[in-house]
Amino acid sequence: MSRTVSDVIIETLIDLGINRIYGLPGDSLNPLVDSIRRHEDKIEFIQVRHEEGAALAASFESKLTGKVTVCMGTSGPGSIHLLNGLYDAKMDHASVIALTGQVETDLIGTDYFQEVKLDSLFADVSVYSTTIMSPERSQSLVLRAHREALMKKGVSHLTLPADVLRLQSDEPEKITDDFYPILKFNPDLEKVNDAINQSKKPVILIGKGARGYGPAIDALSEKIGAPVIYALNGKGILDDLDKKVMGSLGLLGTRPSYEAMKRADLLIMMGSSYPYIQFIPEDLKTIQVDIDPNSIGKRRRSDIPVISDTGQFLEGLNVAEKNEKFYMDLQDSKKSWIEALEKAENSKDVPIKPEALAAAISRHADKDADIIVDTGNVTVWGVRNFRTNAGRRFTYSSWLGSMGIGIPGSVGASYASGKQVIALSGDGSFAMTMMELVTIKKYNRPVKLFVFNNSMLGMIKFEEEVMGFPEYGVDLQPLDFAKIAASIGIHSIRVEKPEDLDKAVMEALSRRNDPSVVDVVISSKEAPMPPKLQFKQMKGYVTSLLREKLD
Numbered sequence: 001m002s003r004t005v006s007d008v009i010i011e012t013l014i015d016l017g018i019n020r021i022y023g024l025p026g027d028s029l030n031p032l033v034d035s036i037r038r039h040e041d042k043i044e045f046i047q048v049r050h051e052e053g054a055a056l057a058a059s060f061e062s063k064l065t066g067k068v069t070v071c072m073g074t075s076g077p078g079s080i081h082l083l084n085g086l087y088d089a090k091m092d093h094a095s096v097i098a099l100t101g102q103v104e105t106d107l108i109g110t111d112y113f114q115e116v117k118l119d120s121l122f123a124d125v126s127v128y129s130t131t132i133m134s135p136e137r138s139q140s141l142v143l144r145a146h147r148e149a150l151m152k153k154g155v156s157h158l159t160l161p162a163d164v165l166r167l168q169s170d171e172p173e174k175i176t177d178d179f180y181p182i183l184k185f186n187p188d189l190e191k192v193n194d195a196i197n198q199s200k201k202p203v204i205l206i207g208k209g210a211r212g213y214g215p216a217i218d219a220l221s222e223k224i225g226a227p228v229i230y231a232l233n234g235k236g237i238l239d240d241l242d243k244k245v246m247g248s249l250g251l252l253g254t255r256p257s258y259e260a261m262k263r264a265d266l267l268i269m270m271g272s273s274y275p276y277i278q279f280i281p282e283d284l285k286t287i288q289v290d291i292d293p294n295s296i297g298k299r300r301r302s303d304i305p306v307i308s309d310t311g312q313f314l315e316g317l318n319v320a321e322k323n324e325k326f327y328m329d330l331q332d333s334k335k336s337w338i339e340a341l342e343k344a345e346n347s348k349d350v351p352i353k354p355e356a357l358a359a360a361i362s363r364h365a366d367k368d369a370d371i372i373v374d375t376g377n378v379t380v381w382g383v384r385n386f387r388t389n390a391g392r393r394f395t396y397s398s399w400l401g402s403m404g405i406g407i408p409g410s411v412g413a414s415y416a417s418g419k420q421v422i423a424l425s426g427d428g429s430f431a432m433t434m435m436e437l438v439t440i441k442k443y444n445r446p447v448k449l450f451v452f453n454n455s456m457l458g459m460i461k462f463e464e465e466v467m468g469f470p471e472y473g474v475d476l477q478p479l480d481f482a483k484i485a486a487s488i489g490i491h492s493i494r495v496e497k498p499e500d501l502d503k504a505v506m507e508a509l510s511r512r513n514d515p516s517v518v519d520v521v522i523s524s525k526e527a528p529m530p531p532k533l534q535f536k537q538m539k540g541y542v543t544s545l546l547r548e549k550l551d
Contacts, residue, residue, distance in 0.1 A: 026074020028101030055085020076114030209271020
């Protein structure tokens with residue numbers, strides 16, 4: 001059987017364990033799309049409605065599985081549209097291969113229709129980027145792209161000229177199970193053990209790299225009396241209601257986490273290169289554990305660096321039990337903080353408070369649900385008011401902070417987990433990518449989408465206020481997203497009264513096999529203030545942050 005370069009690419013991806021490719025067809029990629037068609041019993045083509053949605057879906061699938069995913073865009077604008085989603089993957093260390101179509105090789109350099117210098121365009125977003133120019137190198141370059149994306153946790157990019165895809169090629173070589181090495185770590189933990197044993201008020205800070213090790217972290221926390229604080233991606237690893245868990249730290253943080261950090265004499269960071277270093281005392285002795293040497297000491301010094309994954313680090317510890325538990329000193333602070341949150345969560349005000357919506361979803365969601373949280377004020381409500389048991393995974397556009405990730409991210413998550421998938425989005429974010437509701441309907445992805453609808457770009461409004469600017473450019477045209485979803489054929493509910501909230505949430509979540517959109521009209525007056533600061537303090541605080549970024 002004769003094979004083309006397109007066949008070699010697709011068969012190699014199948015052998016590497018790729019189950020689907022997100023994208024849109026296009027002229028330069030037609031040979032590749034036809035190869036997918038002829039292999040559709042082994043690989044699926046997920047037709048999105050915008051290439052940004054393809055890259056975001058691939059990014060979020062990879063974030064949840066840790067595996068390589070694939071998206072594609074045709075020559076010119078189709079490939080350009082991938083970039084925002086690929087930057088999300090790059091900055092959150094998701095392993096994604098981007099396949100981009102290109103004009104025929106004899107037309108490259110002639111300023112032909114839709115010709116774009118893709119290798120240059122994708123150079124910054126990629127850990128690896130090249131063009132397949134010959135049949136002889138097609139499989140080896142796909143293997144290289146996969147290896148680089150997986151091992152470096154980033155984006156690999158392959159440019160595919162249309163004429164090269166049509167060329168005849170030999171049968172690809174089979175890939176063996178030992179294609180990739182297994183990383184093993186054996187860190188020397190003598191200094192770590194000594195530092196923990198000598199400390200009286202240790203604090204544990206966990207991030208994404210600590211996922212999967214909740215029980216061991218819980219045991220260490222209890223043994224050494226350390227309160228646990230989490231970065232954004234560490235939410236859900238431990239139970240928020242556990243007396244040792246103080247919540248998140250930083251702009252989206254809690255008061256007890258702030259107080260724990262202020263009083264600590266040792267910080268144990270696991271699987272996080274935490275960005276908001278202004279919330280960590282400069283003189284606080286720090287143990288940092290990370291699988292990536294480049295993340296050690298990236299933002300602040302690491303007094304005791306440990307290159308290891310979290311699991312092997314925890315297995316190797318040999319520390320003494322502490323009789324005095326530092327986390328007990330923070331119980332009054334945690335109790336008063338939760339009581340303050342519950343006042344808003346239990347409010348019957350109209351419009352509905354956003355805190356009440358987040359709390360309602362947290363009450364009724366599956367214990368092992370995957371939660372996609374969009375960017376904006378909704379991130380605050382998702383982190384603070386969606387108090388959760390251990391076992392739920394929370395995924396964000398953590399480092400890029402892109403709006404509009406909720407809908408396409410939920411598509412990728414629905415293929416990744418097989419569990420209940422819930423997305424929380426503000427109305428500004430929802431409107432940005434709501435064309436992917438069509439994708440959800442076409443493939444009947446059973447995702448549950450909740451819209452925090454205040455007809456406002458709430459986070460920007462808040463930033464304008466605290467910086468002393470008048471509110472401008474942040475009001476949005478009011479939309480009934482339930483009607484929009486219903487017009488596509490998706491089950492939808494509009495909620496305007498607090499007494500209807502729980503019923504609507506339960507109805508949407510009970511539809512196990514179908515998608516749902518719940519459009520909730522919320523108040524635009526809730527301010528997402530950091531835990532320690534009062535409103536009058538915010539102007540100087542935000543101004544100083546912006547000055548740091550500009551410098």
